[in-house]
Amino acid sequence: MLFARRAIAFFLTGSVPSSPLDFSLIHNRESVLAILPLAVLLSHATESVAAKTGDSVGGLLNATLGNLTELVIAIAALQAGQYTLVKASVAGAIVTNSLFMLGASFLLGGLRCHLQEFNRVAARFQAGLLFLATVGLLIPSAVAEHEALGKAGLNQELSLALSFLLLLAYGLGLWFSLNTHRELFASAAEEHEAGWPIGLALVILAVVTILVALVSEVFVGSVQQAATAFGMSPAFVGFIIVALVGAAAEMAAAFSAARKNRLDLSVGIALGSAAQIALFVAPVLVLLSYFIGPAPMDLNLWPGAVAMILFATLTASLVTTSGRSTWFVGAMAIMVYLLFATALYLLPPGGNS
Numbered sequence: 001m002l003f004a005r006r007a008i009a010f011f012l013t014g015s016v017p018s019s020p021l022d023f024s025l026i027h028n029r030e031s032v033l034a035i036l037p038l039a040v041l042l043s044h045a046t047e048s049v050a051a052k053t054g055d056s057v058g059g060l061l062n063a064t065l066g067n068l069t070e071l072v073i074a075i076a077a078l079q080a081g082q083y084t085l086v087k088a089s090v091a092g093a094i095v096t097n098s099l100f101m102l103g104a105s106f107l108l109g110g111l112r113c114h115l116q117e118f119n120r121v122a123a124r125f126q127a128g129l130l131f132l133a134t135v136g137l138l139i140p141s142a143v144a145e146h147e148a149l150g151k152a153g154l155n156q157e158l159s160l161a162l163s164f165l166l167l168l169a170y171g172l173g174l175w176f177s178l179n180t181h182r183e184l185f186a187s188a189a190e191e192h193e194a195g196w197p198i199g200l201a202l203v204i205l206a207v208v209t210i211l212v213a214l215v216s217e218v219f220v221g222s223v224q225q226a227a228t229a230f231g232m233s234p235a236f237v238g239f240i241i242v243a244l245v246g247a248a249a250e251m252a253a254a255f256s257a258a259r260k261n262r263l264d265l266s267v268g269i270a271l272g273s274a275a276q277i278a279l280f281v282a283p284v285l286v287l288l289s290y291f292i293g294p295a296p297m298d299l300n301l302w303p304g305a306v307a308m309i310l311f312a313t314l315t316a317s318l319v320t321t322s323g324r325s326t327w328f329v330g331a332m333a334i335m336v337y338l339l340f341a342t343a344l345y346l347l348p349p350g351g352n353s
Contacts, residue, residue: 038215040252041208048201057178059268063276065209066250066269067093070277072213073246074285081294088238089246090282091137091305096243097274098130098316099337101251105266106319106330109258118263120323122177122185126271127317129173133278134313136162140300159298163283170279212249233347239305240341247273263325271316278309308340 049058070093077085109116139162140155177185196204232241250269257265282299289297301309315336319329 045201045204048196052198063273070246085238089242092239092243094274095312098312102270103330103333105258106325110327116263123320129275130313155298155300163286166279166283236344
């Protein structure tokens, strides 16, 4: 908590060391050290809630609160007109959650348990929602050249319409999984260690989420300066670094659950978060851009980003289709993520679109 106070104090007071690079490095160090204990608290609170409500609801709650961090980061960039960073962070969060978070959960759980099982119906449902969102994100990129040939504003109109459809799909998915067919998403009955009372756990979830959002915003502001100084491309910063930091608290909960053989909770957090970003966060940002952005934002992503989202979705669907996992499955999912990260890192600093 000391590092959280110091990181936020840097942000509020604007205390600046001798050089911008020193300032950004201090910010990065303080912010990362602040997120770690907050992530541990969030992990324990999530498991306590899931023990009372079930892994499906617990995973959804953790993903929702965790994605508030992504939303805060993206809104700040949206107000500044940094649409490239917004799109890269959204796309990166989808890829990071569906590949790195899911793969690392399988890897860490598999190193402790020889073979783990999870509800494949719930996993395939989340993967299906993610694939639907990928199709929605693919369309604006596919018609971009037609806008250049004729109708101006085509992508903005299309993105606005798609945003409403994606939000509708997300709402229908919630209604299906939490109401009409909730029995399909039940986890196997297992004994879980006693956690905090649910009231205390919910309060801690809310408070820690707010602190993580504040610390993450401090980190993002400083990491851009450091990335520029080290010659990193905006695509790598948004796709990899911002996405990893934004999902740090969720990852702590997912990894902890996997180590305790609660893979339904881990899969629910990883894929549920990715689907929520694609179906809820991205459309909401498009709608908010009409009110707080310098210009309306569209869903026209860099073709490489769309390809990465598509392959991440297909990989997540492939590794969850059997309802079983081992450490090797997780390692392969992480390897796909590292292939993407390597390509983005080697982009020139100007390669941001």
